Amino acid sequence: MNLINLFDLSLKGRKDKVAIEFNSKTFTFGDIDCRSNQMANFLVSKELEVGDRICVYLENCVEMIDLFLAAAKTGVIFIPINILYKEREVSHIIADAEPKLVISDGELPGGFDSIKLTDLIAQVSSFTTDFVPVLTNGDTPAALVYTSGTTGLSKGAILTHNNFISNGINLVTCWKITEEDRFLLSLPLFHVHALANGINCWLISGCTMKLLTRFEHQKAENEFMTFQPSLFFGVPTMYIRLLDLPSDSAYKIGQFMRLFVCGSAPLSSQTMTDFKEKFGHDILERYGMTETLMNISNPYIGERRPGTIGFALPGISVKIMLPDGTPAGIDEEGEVYIKGPNVCAGYWKREQATIDSFVDGYFKTGDMGISSVDGYITLKGRKSDLIISGGFNIYPREIEEFLLEQPGIVEVAVIGIPHETRGEMPVAYIVANENYDAKYIEEICKKTFASFKIPRDFILVDHLPRTALGKIQKHLLLKS
Structure with missing residues (x-):
């Protein structure tokens, strides 16, 4: 199975259902399927084949989703670039990934040739909405996502169709996401938090999603009140900002919300406590990485313990290891190791870095943690910190x-x-x-x-x- 086989549960099975709202426009799942077919035909017209790369430097927009799906349909490797990156960072990614095509909204830092979004929209509209997906399998690379590079040049994590599939199925199952949910997504699509979690959960479950260009705390109250979501994925800074909302608004939001999820950076116990008091919800904190997507999550049913990240998700093995290579005991600190179908296939053109990152099939996360006697895992910071x-x-x-x-x-x-x-x-x-x-x-x-x-x-x-x-x-x- 590949991603499109799984996404067809919604693209074809729910073709008449409203899929997405963006900038006051709505699209059904059938619309998204047709749009991505047109985009796939466009990629083929540019002579892109299985294994070729496209770099995408865009703010959140429906066209970015079209490109991601078109890449999956053609076997092309999708490479999202952080729109905050400047010339040095963009230059490194383009030199390393060697894309055949670059899509950007305006001029690309570094002066690289790219197809501008407005030109792309005009060109794609002329293509047919029929497309037969190229034959790929679960081991086919779907995306190349570059790490943040805080300790050196960023590396491209090779994420396969199976990585995305296992991640999406786990989250939809464990967080009880269904087509009845209303999902507010303001995270950037160039990051796996939105791309691998948000887009996967939306397309697998068939829920209705409102996509925002970005999170703007001045508009957050209105976005929640008008769309009335049941599901929200955020990062700690967003939840800190939401705590500024008036108490009566926070109470009303808490009434129609079902689940708040937090990740990508540690959530303080104090923020979680303050949020529960104001919104009436325990934020569900989970743990993932660019290289592994989601690994560990607090339970949907059960205690969401402040300061912890919960338990390993289905099919994923976690162990905490001491520097001498032996397992840590209960409440003994060590490095978190991960093994499972969620772990990337390695780093792009970095054979030694790939070898160094694995021990006996386990990926060394570089994060320090402890496990309690009842299995809750708590992160203690980066090994390098x-x-x-x-x-x-x-x-x-x-x-x-x-x-x-x-x-x-x-x-x-x-x-x-x-x-x-x-x-x-x-x-x-x-x-x-x-x-x-x-x-x-x-x-x-x-x-x-x-x-x-x-x-x-x-x-x-x-x-x-x-x-x-x-x-x-x-x-x-x-x-x-």
Whole structure:
């Protein structure tokens, strides 16, 4: 089976049902099928074949979905590019992926040749809406998604049809997503959170989706109130913004919502607690990566434990390993290893990086975690985020979680800075409001933490540098 075989449950089986709302326009699943057929015929006219690549540098739009489906129908590898990327990052991806075609909305950074969206729309409209999908299978690469590259040049994770299929079926099943749901999606389609989770869940379940160009917190209340979704996927920064909504609006939203899901960056226990109090919902936190899609999730039925990511999804094996290669015990910290049909086929043109990323069939995530006696997994931060001060290990997330519980602190990131004698020292970068009391924060940290864990400086900033999906870019703080 390939993706199109699975998506036909909706593209053909629900062809007359409203599939998507975007910019005040609605499209049925049949419309989406015909549009993507036209796009597939366009790709064939450009002599693209199975295994060829297309790069797409677009904001959220229906045409981006058309392109993704057309790529799946033709066996072409779909490569979404983060629209926040600049010339250096775009140049690297294009040089590495060697696409036969690039689609962009306006000029592409670096001056690369591309087909502009307006020209694409005009050209595609002339093609027939009939198309017979090219024969592919589950092992055929469907997408090449580049990692954020915070520690060096980004690598392209090869995601197969089976990766997308297993991911979509797991989420639709475990989160009880059905065609009755109304799904509000404001995440960027260039990221797997929206592409592999959002689009998959929508097309497999046959629910009605409202696609937004982007999340705008000033418009969030109106979007929720007018569309009245039952399902929302977000990142921590979105939920922090939603907490600014008036209490009566939050209550009304909570009445028609069924499920809030959070991922792509850690959600603080405090945010989860505050959200439950205001909206009446426990946010379902889950854990995934570009290379593995979704791995672990809190349960839909059962306790969604604050600060944890829950249990392994069906068909996925998770183990926590110590540096010496032996399994960690209960509540013993180690690196999270993942194995399953969700794990990518490797890195594009990076044979050694692929070899180095796997041990006995398990993918080494680089994330540190612990498992409780009843199986809930808690992430403790990135392995590379570890601060070693005077021989002592310091995990930034422990300090960050505590600081976020304190009055006046809205966001925080703890990093290690070089120190002449101790190697590194922790420093906290803080986004605060009018309730922030610097002296109180210093004193409460002294009462709470061992001396080596106490941040040596608390630096107030207007904002924390983040990726488009809300992940804090700690390497940029060192330059600030």
